[in-house]
Amino acid sequence: MKTARKTMLSAVQPTNPITLGNYVGAVRRWPQYQSDYDMVFFGVDMHAITLRQDPAQLREQTYRLMATLIAVGLDPDACTLFVQSHVPQHAELGWVLTCHAYMGELNRMTQFKDKSGKAGANIPVGLFAYPCLMAADILLYDAHRVPVGADQKQHVELTRDIAVRMNNAYGGDLFVVPELFLPTIGARIMSLQDPTKKMSKSDPNPKSTVFLTDTNKQIEKKIKGAVTDSGSEVTYQDDKPGVRNLIDLQCALTGQSPDSVLPQYVGKQYGHLKQDTAAVVVEAVAPVRDEVARLMADKGSLDAVLKKGADRARERAARTLARVYDRLGFVPPRSG
Numbered sequence: 220m221k222t223a224r225k226t227m228l229s230a231v232q233p234t235n236p237i238t239l240g241n242y243v244g245a246v247r248r249w250p251q252y253q254s255d256y257d258m259v260f261f262g263v264d265m266h267a268i269t270l271r272q273d274p275a276q277l278r279e280q281t282y283r284l285m286a287t288l289i290a291v292g293l294d295p296d297a298c299t300l301f302v303q304s305h306v307p308q309h310a311e312l313g314w315v316l317t318c319h320a321y322m323g324e325l326n327r328m329t330q331f332k333d334k335s336g337k338a339g340a341n342i343p344v345g346l347f348a349y350p351c352l353m354a355a356d357i358l359l360y361d362a363h364r365v366p367v368g369a370d371q372k373q374h375v376e377l378t379r380d381i382a383v384r385m386n387n388a389y390g391g392d393l394f395v396v397p398e399l400f401l402p403t404i405g406a407r408i409m410s411l412q413d414p415t416k417k418m419s420k421s422d423p424n425p426k427s428t429v430f431l432t433d434t435n436k437q438i439e440k441k442i443k444g445a446v447t448d449s450g451s452e453v454t455y456q457d458d459k460p461g462v463r464n465l466i467d468l469q470c471a472l473t474g475q476s477p478d479s480v481l482p483q484y485v486g487k488q489y490g491h492l493k494q495d496t497a498a499v500v501v502e503a504v505a506p507v508r509d510e511v512a513r514l515m516a517d518k519g520s521l522d523a524v525l526k527k528g529a530d531r532a533r534e535r536a537a538r539t540l541a542r543v544y545d546r547l548g549f550v551p552p553r554s555g
């Protein structure tokens with residue numbers, strides 16, 4: 220007997236173009252699971268507005284992100300690919316979960332601490348409540364597995380806590396409790412200028428971050444200019460975070476292990492490692508970048524893909540939301 224496929228779900232914010240960190244830690248891994256899972260992937264524009272965005276740029280980046288998901292190999296016919304704001308149930312379930320999350324647990328979120336520290340005097344409430352919307356994203360589709368980079372671990376764990384809490388309160392089978400799915404290598408790609416910090420879209424120093432829109436020359440320049448560590452021997456250890464980051468990048472992109480890569484650098488300098496890493500990154504990024512450019516030239520076709528995805532997503536999300544509202548005791552709207 221054929222058993223129903225489990226659901227794999229993840230999402231990316233359309234703020235700035237996708238980075239090499241997003242690509243290696245998340246997006247690039249997803250297409251390989253297409254035949255085994257029911258796949259749900261989306262661009263989270265409603266998360267993006269937790270910090271002020273330029274509207275024209277947000278629109279363009281949303282298209283670019285969705286084109287990138289297709290360019291890396293997610294098949295819009297086999298997966299549910301959509302934009303979060305096209306499915307109003309995310310905001311609706313988000314509110315329900317906001318009413319079941321606790322101030323203390325949201326206060327512990329390290330991403331809130333980081334981002335609110337940079338937001339100045341007026342910290343948007345949405346930045347604080349953001350993990351509730353992310354929990355809604357996941358629980359709406361009864362997702363079993365959530366592949367993310369290490370920086371999202373805490374949010375997925377909070378989602379699990381809220382799901383268990385609500386299952387206990389409203390009947391055990393209200394929500395599927397999702398599992399975190401971290402990569403073994405590349406879960407945390409570090410900044411090229413400060414390898415103790417993660418590579419981030421919003422880093423003010425453009426040399427820190429490789430974007431998937433960068434030209435081959437820009438990629439090579441950024442990787443060859445990466446800050447490395449004292450000494451000159453290429454080793455894979457915690458006190459050499461710059462060298463380790465380059466080895467992680469190479470290994471995540473080629474599928475090799477650090478142990479199998481290291482022997483080729485015996486007696487060689489950091490410069491060799493940088494050169495090879497730059498070549499591996501260019502080889503991975505260039506075809507995606509070119510395919511994104513091709514897809515971006517036809518927004519009409521992208522719109523059609525997104526409409527199909529959103530139609531499918533809305534139908535599923537509406538079913539989950541109706542189940543939740545019923546358990547909460549909301550009177551259903553009567554038709555006619």
Ligand code: TYM
Pocket residue numbers: 228229230231232233240241242243244245246263266352353356357365366367368369370371374405406407408409417418419
């Ligand atoms: P976002 O948009 O910041 O990042 C998208 C994905 O990229 C991973 N990532 C990294 N991986 C390795 N090294 C890095 N330097 C690096 N930087 C980012 C992230 O872990 C993530 O997997 N809140 C989420 C988006 C989201 C979501 C969801 C994810 C909203 N709803 C539901 C999963 C399920 C975010 O801001 O990711």
